[in-house]
Amino acid sequence: MMQKIQKFGGAMFTPVLLFAFAGIIIGIGTLFTTEVVFGPLAAPDTAWFKCWNVLLEGGWTVFRQLPLLFAVSLPIGLAKKQNARCCMEALVLYLTFNYFMAAILSGWGTLLGIDYTAEVGGTSGLTMIANIKTLDMGMIGALMISGLVIYLHNRFFDTELPEWLGVFSGSTFVFMLGFFVMIPVAILSVFIWPKIQMGMFLFQGFVLNAGVIGVGIFVFLERILIPFGLHHLLYSPFYYDNIVVQGGIYAYWAQQLPTIAASTTNLRELAPYAAYTATGWSKIFGCPGIALAFYFTAKPDKKKQLLALLIPITLTAVLCGVTEPIEFTFLFIAPALFAVHALLSSILAMTMYLLGIVGIYSGGAIEMASLNWIPLAPTHGMQYLIMLAVGLCFTAIWFFVFRFLILKFDFKTPGREDEVEDVKFYSKQEYRDTKQGGEEKGITSPQSERSQLAIRVLEALGGKDNIVDVTNCVTRLRVNVVDESLVATDAVFKSLGTHGAACNGKSIQVIIGLSVPKLRDEFEKLL
Known part of the structure; x- marks a missing residue:
């Protein structure tokens, strides 16, 4: 079971790889179309605004079509054969599923307690997917349907049909089976999902009222699940689905950027929902402290070699927000250090929250700059200076804590290995x-x-x-x-x-x- 869960988590990451670039484009587009930064030049009726808005609208592609994107991308990692054909099957059957739900809601919505004539979004429970007005099942619905299609594809794609029925083999056979499978799935969905939506609204209230403790628990769990490859499953619904806010924290923050940029009010008051993307603070402030601790506790004859390892993996964590290269250098050598790392990450996130510093902070410095520091510096620059000072203090904390523990317990971190375990890089x-x-x-x-x-x-x-x-x-x-x-x-x-x-x-x-x-x-x- 763990193998399947880990493989699913890896497949989930395929579309997530697009988010960093899309987020940068949105950040840049928002910056250059914000009047508080560029004044009258960025007014909606100017050529400047219209040109940058073209770029901005293109950047929104990924976030506006997230369910569709996840439905199509999952087969890339999970289909055992003919991945490209499985992607096509997932697309057409996901659309079929939504057409079925739209027809059911249009005919019997009132009996099910759903007002199909209501506007999409908000508390209506409805959304638009590929111009289909349907039940808003978000990423979960897309993954569910895509998973079913992958199962059908893996089991029935190679089914041998009589020669005179050969035209119905392969992807056509999978589509035929999936077409009839989608009918009961759509019926069950319109009965069950509205109740789940109600639970989501209640959970949203709980999360938003949990305050600093909720932020700390979330960040700790996100870090501590990394060894199992399950951290994606924890944060994805928060960031890209409707658990906290409509459309996910990433998309909602980007939509609200012009409003936030125009206000000098404390960021936590403007966007309390954004507190749960605080998983990136440890990437830009914690990882450098860990790298310094490794370097200063390494054996003298290994420091030069170790530096060649630490510089690129630390820059990868700080700039890109990808921490596995540095975290996995000590995770299984000294798991106690990783637990301490997760705890310090949680404490740093809670500290930033208490100081009112929230936003999109799950990635690296490039993403943080494009979605936070650059567009918001004119109105929130002082908060960011405080953020930098606090972050550097925590870098020192990481360094001293890790250095103490490494020396105290003689952990065989990089550069301290016994000769038999020496890390060698081949020419x-x-x-x-x-x-x-x-x-x-x-x-x-x-x-x-x-x-x-x-x-x-x-x-x-x-x-x-x-x-x-x-x-x-x-x-x-x-x-x-x-x-x-x-x-x-x-x-x-x-x-x-x-x-x-x-x-x-x-x-x-x-x-x-x-x-x-x-x-x-x-x-x-x-x-």
Whole structure:
């Protein structure tokens, strides 16, 4: 079950990768169309506004079509064959499902307690998806339908039909089955989902009234679930669905940016809902403190080598908000340190909340600047100066706490490993020298570092006969294996040039970094 959950979490991340760029475009477009910043030049009737508004509207594409995007993207990671065809099947059956619901609500909405004539949004429980007025099931509905389609596709796509019925095979057969499956699913949805919506509204009230404790608990859980690959499932409904505000915190914040930019009122009073994206504070302030602690506790002869590792993975965390490369360097070596890291992340988030500093702070500095600091600096600059001072104080706290714990308990963090576990980074020549060994095992490989790394990772995973399937998230190669006893240790994976590996039964996560999609391509060629 854990393997399936982790694989689902990785597949969920496919569309999320688009959010960073879309968020930057929205931030820039909002900045240049805000009158409080550019004055009369940014008035709605000016050529300046109209030109920047074109860019802004394009940036909204991803956030306005989130359910559709998730429905189409899930098969990329979960379909076992013909992924592209499964994406098409998911799209057409998701639209079919919504047309069924629209017809049911139009004919029997009043009997179900739903006013189908009401405007979409708000408390109506209705929305528009691809110009279909339907029940607002958000991302959850899209994932549910896409999951059903993936199941049908994996099981029935290769069904052999008589030759005279060959035109109905493949995707057409999956669509035919799915068409009739969607009818009872739509009927059940219009009966059950309105009750769930009511529960969501009650939960929204609870979350908004939980105050600083609620923020702390949320951020702690988001960090502590990272080893299991389940953190996406925690924050995604908050950020991209209707749990807290209509359309998700990301989309709602972007919509409200002009109003927020025009006011000098405390940010927490203007947007209390945005407090739950505080998971990024530890990325830009905590990770540098951790990196400094690693460097100053490393063995003298390993500091130079360690610095070459720490600089890129720390910049990745600070600028891009991708923390797995640095967190996985110590997560399974010293899990107690990771628990402390999660606790400090929670305390920092609560501190920022108490100071009234809220906004879109789940990513890295690039995203934070585009959605917060740049458009809001003229009216909220003083709060951001306070934020910087507090954040740097917490960087020092992370450094001293980690340094103390590493030395106190002699944790084998990077640069402190025993010689047998020494982290080695191979040169180009060393990669080339391994080519012949790979060919002797029946594996042919191109003359590239990435190809050679893929060969080494495959061998460390027990060879191609030990691989069940492979997917990836933003930084990790996620592999399910036949026999976990054939998988090498974390130290071996580090010696290959990766950031290590996390093993949970037959589910293995090899931490590669942001180049993991390209490595996966090479890996799949070997399979």
